[in-house]
Amino acid sequence: MTFPVVGMVGGGQLARMTHEAGIPLGIRFRILSDTAQDSAAQVAADVTVGDYRDLDTLRAFAQGCDVITFDHEHVPTEHLRALEADGVAVRPGPDALVHAQDKGVMRAKLAEIGVPCPRNRIVADPADVTRFAAETAGYPLVLKTVRGGYDGKGVWFVRAEADAADAFRAGVPVLAEEKVDFVRELAANVVRSPHGQAVAYPVVESVQVDGVCDTMIAPAPGLSEALSAQAQRLALTVAAELGVVGHLAVELFETADGRILVNELAMRPHNSGHWTMDGAATSQFANHLRAVLDLPLGDPRPRAPWTVMANVLGGDYPDMYAGYLHCMARDPGLKIHMYGKDVKPGRKVGHVTTYGDDLPDVRERARHAADYLRGTIDE
Ligand code: ADP
Numbered sequence: 111m112t113f114p115v116v117g118m119v120g121g122g123q124l125a126r127m128t129h130e131a132g133i134p135l136g137i138r139f140r141i142l143s144d145t146a147q148d149s150a151a152q153v154a155a156d157v158t159v160g161d162y163r164d165l166d167t168l169r170a171f172a173q174g175c176d177v178i179t180f181d182h183e184h185v186p187t188e189h190l191r192a193l194e195a196d197g198v199a200v201r202p203g204p205d206a207l208v209h210a211q212d213k214g215v216m217r218a219k220l221a222e223i224g225v226p227c228p229r230n231r232i233v234a235d236p237a238d239v240t241r242f243a244a245e246t247a248g249y250p251l252v253l254k255t256v257r258g259g260y261d262g263k264g265v266w267f268v269r270a271e272a273d274a275a276d277a278f279r280a281g282v283p284v285l286a287e288e289k290v291d292f293v294r295e296l297a298a299n300v301v302r303s304p305h306g307q308a309v310a311y312p313v314v315e316s317v318q319v320d321g322v323c324d325t326m327i328a329p330a331p332g333l334s335e336a337l338s339a340q341a342q343r344l345a346l347t348v349a350a351e352l353g354v355v356g357h358l359a360v361e362l363f364e365t366a367d368g369r370i371l372v373n374e375l376a377m378r379p380h381n382s383g384h385w386t387m388d389g390a391a392t393s394q395f396a397n398h399l400r401a402v403l404d405l406p407l408g409d410p411r412p413r414a415p416w417t418v419m420a421n422v423l424g425g426d427y428p429d430m431y432a433g434y435l436h437c438m439a440r441d442p443g444l445k446i447h448m449y450g451k452d453v454k455p456g457r458k459v460g461h462v463t464t465y466g467d468d469l470p471d472v473r474e475r476a477r478h479a480a481d482y483l484r485g486t487i488d489e
Contacts, residue, residue, distance in 0.1 A: 113138055114403055117171060119162050120181030121148030123449035123458070124379045124395075127387065128181070129154050131395035137403070142171045149449040150181070165189045172198045179356060179402045180378050183210045184258075201304070201355040201402040202377045209352050210377040213285050214256040223351045225344060226371050228363070230287040232256070236274040242286040252287045253277035262321020290371060292363035296330050297382035298345035301357050301397040301407055308349055309397065309410040310342040311390060316361065316382050322458070323381045325476070326419040328389055328412060331469060333364075341370055348375065357398040359383060381421070381458075386410070388445040388463040389417030414465035416472045420480035422460040424453040427485030430460070437462075437479045444479050 113136045118125045121143025129139045129150055142158050143151040151157045160167040162185050169192075172178055177199040190204035209216040217230050229246045233239050233253070243249050253274060255264040266277045267289065277284045295316040302308040315330035316323055329338065345360040352375075359380035361373040383394035392400075392408025400407050422430070430453060437444055441464070448460035462483070464475040481487045 114176040115140055115156075115174060116399060116402060117142065117175030117178045118150070118181055119168070119171070119178065119185055121145070121150040121154075121157070122181050123149045123451070124181035125150035126153055126449060127384075127393075127447070128179075128379060128395045128398060131393055132399050135396075135399070137399060140171070140175055142167070149451055152450045163189075165192055168193060169196065172196070177201055177402050179398070180207070183207060183377065187211060203353065203355065206353045206355065207377055210375045212256050213254055213259075213374075214283055216375055217285065219352065220348070220372055223347070225348060226369065228252075228287040228290050228371055228373075230285055233284050233286040235278060236271045239268065239274040239286055240271045246288045250289050252289050254285045254287065255280055255282040256285050257282055265321065290363045290365065290373075292371075293366050294330075294364050295373070296333070296341060296362040296364050296370065297326070297380070298341040298360045298362060299357065299380065299383045299386075299394060300342070300345040300349050300360075301394070301401050301410070302346075302349040302354050303401040303407060304355050304404045306350070307407050308346050309392075309407045310346055311383065311386060311394070311410045312412055313338045313341045313362075314382055314385065320456075322421075322423075322456075324421055325473075326382055326385050327469070327473070328385045328417045328419075334368075337364070337368065337370060344370070344372070348372075356401045357383065357394050381461075384447070384461050385417045385419035385463055387447065389413055389419075389465050412465075415467050416469045417463060417465040418469075418472045418476040419461055419463045420476040421458050422448075422462060422480050422483045424451075424455050424457040424459050425484040425486055426455065428453045430483050433483040433485070437482055441475050441479065444475060446479070446483075 115138040117140045119142045121141050126149045132139050140156040141154050187204050250269045253266045268274050297316045298313050299311045312329035315327040317325040349358045357379050359376040363371045379394045386393045445463040451459045462479040464472045466472045
């Protein structure tokens with residue numbers, strides 16, 4: 111028995127942080143990256159630069175890997191099936207992953223297993239959107255392309271039939287959903303192994319700004335024990351029913367009348383789990399690796415009563431390192447994670463984490479550091 115090789119498709123920050131988690135375990139890590147400059151490609155020793163949409167490239171990459179996993183969900187399902195037919199261990203496998211690739215498939219499956227979702231159906235054209243509006247709560251409503259969206263791209267808030275045309279331009283099937291009047295967004299994150307062992311992290315509050323995840327608070331403040339347990343159970347059920355292997359993020363809406371509805375699934379490490387790197391006994395990345403290798407999973411419990419993660423977005427000020435002196439001097443407990451990405455306005459280039467006993471203080475420290483590094487405040 112030698113140390114296994116884990117191959118990750120995608121060279122973004124999720125691959126970079128998964129690689130980091132594998133180092134203390136001696137796990138060998140191979141990356142299929144779009145370019146040699148991608149976040150993970152900069153720091154890993156074994157990098158293949160190639161196109162994940164090309165089956166021959168995937169096949170060559172998989173040679174010598176004990177298992178293949180992903181930092182994004184864009185690999186065509188049929189390629190994953192071909193790899194499995196070659197005998198490659200693909201985790202999560204294509205039958206699970208398709209639910210994170212195609213929102214239509216995901217909605218149909220969640221309905222089948224009785225998981226609460228916003229009312230939805232596939233719509234054919236703008237006139238059909240109006241029929242859907244009449245069947246449900248009317249306009250405004252939400253249209254989503256079933257494939258290819260991320261960070262709010264591929265999502266349209268539509269007030270009238272005349273606004274609906276944009277969603278159909280890509281030629282991808284369109285899902286209509288009632289617009290949920292939620293009080294906040296939550297994420298229930300779990301990790302499941304092929305053995306069927308699973309762990310659940312505390313449910314977090316996910317604060318979104320302009321369709322992009324901004325801040326995570328763990329655990330979600332004021333969430334009742336009953337709703338928290340319900341959300342964790344729901345995520346564990348989804349992981350088991352869909353046969354997920356690895357980390358599963360279930361993005362949820364909490365409604366004013368105390369219900370939770372599933373918005374979205376991600377079957378890989380996820381932004382809503384970054385807080386676990388510093389704030390939990392075992393990070394999402396370490397547990398994702400354990401799961402895909404079918405090792406026993408690590409303790410998901412938090413280290414402190416409160417952990418806050420704030421994304422660092424690029425601003426107008428390109429030199430993030432210049433901010434380290436001030437941030438580190440101000441807050442010795444601050445944890446900074448930078449992804450090696452060029453600073454561009456609005457781009458996620460890193461995150462910061464703080465933890466402690468006093469939520470307002472923990473939040474203020476994370477917010478301050480994220481804003482200071484971005485350059486939106488200067489003291
Ligand atoms: P993406 O795949 O790009 O992350 P999501 O489906 O998560 O897209 O939608 C992005 C954001 O749009 C969500 O975080 C939420 O704020 C909002 N949103 C999505 N669906 C609905 C809905 N049915 N009702 C209200 N808001 C929604």
